[in-house]
Amino acid sequence: MIAEFTERYRRAVNDPDLRPRLLAFQRSWRESRDAQVALLEQRTERSFDELRRDFAEVKDATLDRIDDYIAEFRANAEAAGATVVELTTAEEAVEYIAGVCKARGIDLVVKSKSMVSEEIELNDELAERGITAIETDLGEWLLQLAEQRPSHLVMPAIHQKRQYVAEILGEELGREFDPDDIPAMVASAREGLRRHYLAAGTGLTGANALVAETGSIMVVTNEGNMRLATSLPDVHFVTAGIEKLIPTWADAERQLQLLPRSATAQTLSTYTTCITGAQPGKEMHIILLDNGRREMRLDDTIGAALRCIRCGACANVCPPYQVVGGHTFGHIYTGAIGLVNTAFHHDVEAAAGPQGLCVSCGACETVCPVAIPLPRQILQIRRRTTESGHAPRWERWLLRAWSAPQLFRAAMKLGAVASTLARAVGLVRRDHIRLPLPRRLNWRSIPAIPSQTGSDLIDNRQPQPTLESTPASGTTVDLFAQCLANRLMPDTVDASARLIEAGGANVNVPPNQHCCGLPAFDAGDWETARRMARAAIDALSRADHRIVTPATSCVISMRDHWPQLFRDEPQTLSRANAVADRVHDLAAWLDGPGRLPDGCLEQEESGSWTAHRFCQSSNRGEPGARIDLLVERLTGETSLPLEEAEVCCGFGGLTSIAAPEVGEGIIERKLECIMASGCETLLTNNPGCALHLRAGAVARGASHNTQHYADFLASRLPDDPPS
Amino acid sequence: MISASDRTSRFQESLVAAQGEIAYLDSWDELWDFAASLGDDTPVVSPAAHGFLRRGDLPDAEDPLRSIADRSVGITVAALGVAETGSLLLVERAPVDRAVSLLTRHLVIAVGQDDIVDELAEGFRWLADQPRAAAYATFVTGPSRTADIERSLTIGVQGPSRLTAAVLT
Numbered sequence: 001m002i003a004e005f006t007e008r009y010r011r012a013v014n015d016p017d018l019r020p021r022l023l024a025f026q027r028s029w030r031e032s033r034d035a036q037v038a039l040l041e042q043r044t045e046r047s048f049d050e051l052r053r054d055f056a057e058v059k060d061a062t063l064d065r066i067d068d069y070i071a072e073f074r075a076n077a078e079a080a081g082a083t084v085v086e087l088t089t090a091e092e093a094v095e096y097i098a099g100v101c102k103a104r105g106i107d108l109v110v111k112s113k114s115m116v117s118e119e120i121e122l123n124d125e126l127a128e129r130g131i132t133a134i135e136t137d138l139g140e141w142l143l144q145l146a147e148q149r150p151s152h153l154v155m156p157a158i159h160q161k162r163q164y165v166a167e168i169l170g171e172e173l174g175r176e177f178d179p180d181d182i183p184a185m186v187a188s189a190r191e192g193l194r195r196h197y198l199a200a201g202t203g204l205t206g207a208n209a210l211v212a213e214t215g216s217i218m219v220v221t222n223e224g225n226m227r228l229a230t231s232l233p234d235v236h237f238v239t240a241g242i243e244k245l246i247p248t249w250a251d252a253e254r255q256l257q258l259l260p261r262s263a264t265a266q267t268l269s270t271y272t273t274c275i276t277g278a279q280p281g282k283e284m285h286i287i288l289l290d291n292g293r294r295e296m297r298l299d300d301t302i303g304a305a306l307r308c309i310r311c312g313a314c315a316n317v318c319p320p321y322q323v324v325g326g327h328t329f330g331h332i333y334t335g336a337i338g339l340v341n342t343a344f345h346h347d348v349e350a351a352a353g354p355q356g357l358c359v360s361c362g363a364c365e366t367v368c369p370v371a372i373p374l375p376r377q378i379l380q381i382r383r384r385t386t387e388s389g390h391a392p393r394w395e396r397w398l399l400r401a402w403s404a405p406q407l408f409r410a411a412m413k414l415g416a417v418a419s420t421l422a423r424a425v426g427l428v429r430r431d432h433i434r435l436p437l438p439r440r441l442n443w444r445s446i447p448a449i450p451s452q453t454g455s456d457l458i459d460n461r462q463p464q465p466t467l468e469s470t471p472a473s474g475t476t477v478d479l480f481a482q483c484l485a486n487r488l489m490p491d492t493v494d495a496s497a498r499l500i501e502a503g504g505a506n507v508n509v510p511p512n513q514h515c516c517g518l519p520a521f522d523a524g525d526w527e528t529a530r531r532m533a534r535a536a537i538d539a540l541s542r543a544d545h546r547i548v549t550p551a552t553s554c555v556i557s558m559r560d561h562w563p564q565l566f567r568d569e570p571q572t573l574s575r576a577n578a579v580a581d582r583v584h585d586l587a588a589w590l591d592g593p594g595r596l597p598d599g600c601l602e603q604e605e606s607g608s609w610t611a612h613r614f615c616q617s618s619n620r621g622e623p624g625a626r627i628d629l630l631v632e633r634l635t636g637e638t639s640l641p642l643e644e645a646e647v648c649c650g651f652g653g654l655t656s657i658a659a660p661e662v663g664e665g666i667i668e669r670k671l672e673c674i675m676a677s678g679c680e681t682l683l684t685n686n687p688g689c690a691l692h693l694r695a696g697a698v699a700r701g702a703s704h705n706t707q708h709y710a711d712f713l714a715s716r717l718p719d720d721p722p723s
Numbered sequence: 724m725i726s727a728s729d730r731t732s733r734f735q736e737s738l739v740a741a742q743g744e745i746a747y748l749d750s751w752d753e754l755w756d757f758a759a760s761l762g763d764d765t766p767v768v769s770p771a772a773h774g775f776l777r778r779g780d781l782p783d784a785e786d787p788l789r790s791i792a793d794r795s796v797g798i799t800v801a802a803l804g805v806a807e808t809g810s811l812l813l814v815e816r817a818p819v820d821r822a823v824s825l826l827t828r829h830l831v832i833a834v835g836q837d838d839i840v841d842e843l844a845e846g847f848r849w850l851a852d853q854p855r856a857a858a859y860a861t862f863v864t865g866p867s868r869t870a871d872i873e874r875s876l877t878i879g880v881q882g883p884s885r886l887t888a889a890v891l892t
């Protein structure tokens with residue numbers, strides 16, 4: 001039985017050892033994986049992206065003709081003496097395995113790692129039928145002894161600490177283990193498992209690939225347990241999802257270029273075993289399981305998830321995974337892919353809990369060796385869980401208020417008045433209100449709301465004189481101020497306008513612009529998102545000026561989310577596309593149509609800076625993502641190096657509200673890197689991130705300032721530009 | 724064309740990176756003496772290696788695994804080596820063929836220098852052409868290992884804890 005999500009979440013955030021352990025794991029994996037991938041690129045003279053797209057094509061082509069490949073596989077495997085069965089549901093698979101065991105009088109199964117057997121909860125099911133299953137992979141065995149489940153696709157016991165391992169091994173083997181003597185604990189597996197191998201009537205394995213041209217299975221392992229489990233017992237079961245089919249051995253080799261490097265950062269795992277058919281005098285049963293896979297393939301957004309080769313890389317770069325681990329970030333399948341396929345292999349209910357933990361940073365997609373668009377898929381599943389009523393009530397109310405401009409404006413005005421009062425009584429420091437917040441929330445301060453909006457500021461001042469003429473000189477640019485920035489960061493909105501004006505363009509702030517719909521889209525509430533997006537499209541369609549915004553996330557929303565939202569509304573879609581085509585991220589603008597020349601801004605002697613680069617645009621390789629390079633180019637100053645500059649700051653839309661511990665855990669990692677850089681000023685490029693990073697730094701008492709790069713650049717505009 | 728010696732040194736580099744060891748030997752006689760010096764008891768020898776060596780203990784045909792479990796040194800022979808990864812391809816159709824590589828503590832795998840190929844892809848091409856070999860074939864890359872307890876890399880779990888490629892020159 002898997003505990004309720006809220007219970008799993010609570011356990012995870014209360015485990016003090018989990019975060020540091022997973023952080024160390026993620027960092028070391030990243031380093032060795034990157035080195036491995038660089039070597040691969042060098043050897044093949046092809047980029048990781050080309051290599052993964054090639055293999056993804058192989059997977060897609062196979063999946064599109066899956067029944068042909070199954071038929072080919074079956075014919076070859078059966079000719080070699082195997083029995084191949086195609087089964088639709090988890091229950092059928094369990095019954096089949098139990099039936100064969102019963103018929104042969106087998107009551108002990110030794111298992112090598114198989115995610116499909118986890119998926120169908122085989123161990124529990126067999127136990128109910130009087131058959132014992134023993135895991136033989138060391139990590140899985142330890143978890144079985146502890147009555148736990150894998151928390152990672154490749155490193156199942158990554159959440160476990162050695163003291164606990166020593167304890168459970170001691171109980172199983174009846175002697176003491178020194179928690180610091182890991183080799184001795186590892187060696188005990190040999191003794192602890194040997195008798196099971198010798199007594200078992202059957203060995204069960206998974207398969208990393210099913211090779212159609214010869215009817216073979218390919219399995220990669222490091223310990224050697226899989227070879228033992230298939231050598232001693234007389235019956236060999238293979239449980240595999242139908243998506244494991246590949247046409248040829250050449251394809252298997254391509255998979256191997258990507259799999260071990262992505263999984264454990266190895267060139268090749270220790271054992272790559274190929275088995276074709278039953279061994280002399282033995283039986284082999286290959287179970288090809290559907291369990292939601294064909295349905296998944298039919299879904300045009302989710303279908304690509306079937307390319308997955310279960311390498312676990314998507315968890316290894318996932319910031320919320322680092323905070324809560326796989327028991328919470330996922331169901332039986334963990335990490336980003338678990339947030340997608342759980343809805344199909346299990347149900348929407350099981351998929352719902354962890355949805356709110358994903359911060360949509362997009363890191364998973366950058367390392368996925370089969371280029372699965374995981375972030376987009378997760379949002380699609382979130383939409384389903386939200387529509388089936390799994391979103392918290394406060395979230396629905398918040399979005400409702402947000403989506404009504406009047407209500408939003410009224411709430412903000414009220415906040416501004418309260419902020420002024422707070423300022424008067426000395427409750428505001430560093431532009432944040434000092435309120436005693438509960439422990440769960442006190443890692444982030446509350447920003448004071450300024451009394452004027454960004455558009456107010458622009459209306460009531462003289463335009464910035466032209467600094468240099470640019471291709472945009474003399475044209476009018478519509479500024480999309482963004483709902484958050486306009487209210488909470490008015491100076492940034494004004495600074496953005498001044499930078500555009502410095503390039504000779506006129507700035508117009510179209511009225512009635514509010515929100516692009518991103519917060520609702522992220523929360524899976526597409527109805528509300530559509531309403532907000534339509535209003536933004538109306539506001540931005542009055543003229544056909546180019547549009548510039550300091551809100552990087554909204555550019556992505558317009559270009560990427562709007563087409564999804566209006567897929568079935570051709571007219572709105574074409575208007576949406578027309579707006580999205582005109583929109584520019586400010587940083588990209590300052591390098592593009594409104595390009596200001598190198599070194600045109602004043603240098604300041606004092607003040608070292610570095611830049612946190614908005615994760616989403618960095619991970620998608622959007623133009624303008626490298627704000628550090630832009631600022632260096634315009635000011636001639638050099639950025640301080642920042643570790644993990646593109647790792648999410650933890651704002652993540654509503655995540656930091658729904659799961660405050662996740663927001664806290666992620667910003668802690670971020671602030672540590674920032675503080676280690678020794679910067680006086682931290683620059684960033686998305687208003688949400690700027691607000692979040694500033695509020696986090698203030699709460700923590702960090703000494704650096706946090707600025708949107710537009711503020712930083714505008715403050716360096718010369719007072720008396722050449723006329 | 725990559726020269727044979729370049730290929731061998733690349734093989735060595737990859738194997739050592741995978742915590743394997745390497746020895747260059749002139750003949751099967753030399754190989755036997757080398758293996759025998761590694762442990763206290765007589766090496767056990769896979770049926771394939773026995774064809775060349777004509778000495779050493781063979782696993783018991785009836786109960787091959789139990790008969791040699793945890794013997795200190797085993798000798799077997801690879802169909803080919805892969806320079807790119809430091810892997811050795813073992814073709815072991817029946818459990819009796821596999822016993823030595825599964826359960827001895829220090830495994831010596833003989834491979835002809837001329838049987839080392841450049842890339843894993845060639846290894847797979849070879850396998851695709853040999854349906855009989857693919858009945859049960861394993862690319863072995865170094866000694867068995869795990870990092871399941873606190874990610875601490877530990878060599879020698881359920882398979883051999885030392886692996887030496889004996890390259891026959």
Ligand code: SF4
Binds near residue numbers: 153307313337364371
């Ligand atoms: S989704 Fe991609 S990164 Fe995640 S486990 Fe599957 S193949 Fe690996």
